[in-house]
Amino acid sequence: MNDEIEFRSDVTVELVRSQASDGDVLFAARVSTIGEQTLERAGDDEELEKRDRGLINFLMRDRHGTPFEHNSMTFYVQAPIFVFREFQRHRIASYNEESGRYRQLRPAFYVPAPERRLRQEGRPGKYEFHPGTPEQTALVAEEIRGASVEAYGRYQRMLDAGVAREVARMVLPLNIYSSMYVTMNARSLMNFLSLRRLVEGSAFPSFPQREIEMCAERMEELWAERMPITAELFNRNGRVAP
Numbered sequence: 151m152n153d154e155i156e157f158r159s160d161v162t163v164e165l166v167r168s169q170a171s172d173g174d175v176l177f178a179a180r181v182s183t184i185g186e187q188t189l190e191r192a193g194d195d196e197e198l199e200k201r202d203r204g205l206i207n208f209l210m211r212d213r214h215g216t217p218f219e220h221n222s223m224t225f226y227v228q229a230p231i232f233v234f235r236e237f238q239r240h241r242i243a244s245y246n247e248e249s250g251r252y253r254q255l256r257p258a259f260y261v262p263a264p265e266r267r268l269r270q271e272g273r274p275g276k277y278e279f280h281p282g283t284p285e286q287t288a289l290v291a292e293e294i295r296g297a298s299v300e301a302y303g304r305y306q307r308m309l310d311a312g313v314a315r316e317v318a319r320m321v322l323p324l325n326i327y328s329s330m331y332v333t334m335n336a337r338s339l340m341n342f343l344s345l346r347r348l349v350e351g352s353a354f355p356s357f358p359q360r361e362i363e364m365c366a367e368r369m370e371e372l373w374a375e376r377m378p379i380t381a382e383l384f385n386r387n388g389r390v391a392p
Contacts, residue, residue: 353388
């Protein structure tokens, strides 16, 4: 059984569907002033780009948020279950997760990479995280691996005995991997990113758990490829969600 168990230190984030561009922000914003002519464009490319960038910057700076909602991105995410519980604190997205009631969960478990900071110091609200010692790093890996193997063995024995999946899964730890689809618009994503990434220059720095930050980093990369002006100006304006 142990040969079947997979230990990972990464997450998977893929953009599986997208209807998102900087143009989606622009046409939504301009309807307030030019109505049905919102899709018409005039002027040379340089003039248009300057005008478009200026409008998006105005919307971002003054926090006119609704034009950033007229788009959609669906991400496929594989991560340990404790990460998903943090995701679902954000009630600004749609989630569909694989179910341990209807399928046997795969034996894939998260173990922190050696570079993952392990020591927490300070008081609530003022925590700092520091690298672990070699001994702590080895202890974490050994204990998590051992607990995962033991838990999955108990899970498998219950399934083999005919126990329902929804009951047998109760023994599984939070570091088992699950998968889900997450759908959100750019405004919701910027809100998520403002809280789940620590980036220099943020107007309101956040201190996320590293594992959800790993997801956020990849989501931001995929989003910035499709809405580069919006992503650039989000950063330039202190990463404050409009």
